Amino acid sequence: MAQMTMIQAITDALRTELKNDENVLVYGEDVGQNGGVFRATEGLQKEFGEERVFDTPLAESGIGGLSIGLALQGYRPVPEIQFFGFVYEAMDAINGQMARMRYRSGGTYSQPVTIRSPFGGGVHTPELHADSLEGLIAQQPGMKVVIPSTPYDAKGLLISSIRDNDPVLFLEHMKLYRSFRGEVPEKEYTIELGKADVKREGSDVTLVAYGAMVHASLKAAEELEKDGIQAEVIDLRTVMPFDIDTILESVKKTNRVVVVQEAQRQAGLAAQIVTEIQERAILHLEAPVLRVAAPDTVYPFSQAEEVWLPNYKDIIEKVDKVINF
């Protein structure tokens, strides 16, 4: 097995699907010759040609609409939004059009599109580059939202996303791109969408997280272990639809839950997760389900992001509260 960074695993998944299916098209701003600003598409234009891997003019709404049209022609588009903060430009194409196509055509047309995009904080980018906007898309019926936290998951989930016949938003946390390597099989494999992964087993408290917050949760779990608290860490991997069964199974064991998201607290995904838990398992709970989230401001200018972003200490603080409730 190869040791890969997450970005290498993503390139590997794209290469796998470009090889497997001639209908797969990979495109976006700077995606061709430049290999993407993060090099996610490095070498792919050379290998598969400009017909399959290409640059677009600079317009996210155009990229969104182009994807809808290519999908109508039987292609399986894998467009890139260069940074996810730019998705506002493409909101009508995605939420207003793509997500509704199957429904409004009475099942006649589908949109097997996978929109890839880097997101997430902590890398000192300018405004609207680091925002966690997954909730905007997760709120839209018709869309699926996938967020891997390891190189292994990234490859399997991206292949599954591309093969899915409905539109998928695939978000790649920038901080995880190159921060560590993990084992990634060279052969192709898929990971079922909508299935969470228990990244660490524990019996005292359940931490539900996704993206970079999985790693903050794992770090918190390590620290908590020193105090004799065994935390279970669930990585959602697909945040919409999310795997409530795996969460409930864990809750029945630990009876205590903290849900962690990097996004702002207001109207976030964590609120949805908390609600699903309390609607289904209130009698299993020994304490209110708490949230760790960023404050309700816009994503801060880079100098303030370290304090703004949730970290493992914030998680420990909330775990202490649910344990000592």
Add this chain to the structure above:
Amino acid sequence: MKRTIENVESQFEMFQIINEDGEIVNQEAMPNLSDEELKELMHRMVYTRILDQRSIALNRQGRLGFYAPTAGQEASQLGSQFALEKDDFILPGYRDVPQLIWHGLPLYQAFLFSRGHFHGNQMPEGVNALSPQIIIGAQITQAAGVALGMKKRGKKAVAITYTGDGGTSQGDFYEGMNFAGAYQAPAIFVVQNNRFAISVPVEKQTAAQTLAQKAVAAGIEGIQVDGMDVLAVYAATKDARERGINGEGPTLIETLTYRYGPHTMAGDDPTRYRTDDLDNEWEKKDPLVRFRKFLEGKGLWSEDEENKVIDQAKEEIKAAIKKADEQPKQKVTDLISYMYEELPSNLKEQMEEYKEKESK
């Protein structure tokens, strides 16, 4: 059937006043500038080139954050700004910090913007501008709004906005021009065509032969200018400004230019998408070299004078960095306080929470 697309280019012949050798090629268009004003233009270009070099070095040392290099684009940036008055409103893109500085933004604040500190975005009283826009194209429709507001208020002023060749692909670009045209609002849309949008060459950006011709569909004035010729850019902007305040509507100005450095300092490698030949071709058009020759020919510039500007720039940059260093560190509580005029209940609670966090 008559084809419309042929011969478009000939309608948008590049406007130039001084050529690469510093010779006047268009005496008729020569703007009416005093010797002092001509020297001031050179002063600003030299100063800005030094600022660019220092900013790149400071970024590499980790003493500046986000930075988009400007070398090569001085004539486009400073020539257009020089045609403005204090009351004119600038809506810049991320590369357009020099225009802001010469419009009145103190240097230390420009550095704070780069460092991701909100004080860098707080325009001082009387500086009519927004901080640099990060979202490509967003400023263009806003410029139409500022211009319409000026017209409604009866102000003798214009809104000027800047984008790049890549920016002309955004819907906002067409919408902004069309709105301003429909209202005959005093807006100036400057497209600095430096041939690349990060790595994507302008030929892949559009099938149009020029970007200036995009004005035609909006029914507004469009002109293509030699963006390495500071006098041509100045004259075109001055003319656009005059027509704007006289109620004759908006103008699109395409300046043909080049960025000598990387796209930003965040890992861009121009050798992946530009050839040495192209770099060399544009090196020869350097706006500073050309204007220096022109001024020397008139006996208005010397090495001595240039060195004085360089020394002054270096000293002022040093002082500005020191002042930026002295700025109190930005806190989350600062940001919370700028979310609304009055804090809603959720933020009141979070204000207390973060006050406590920040006191630790």
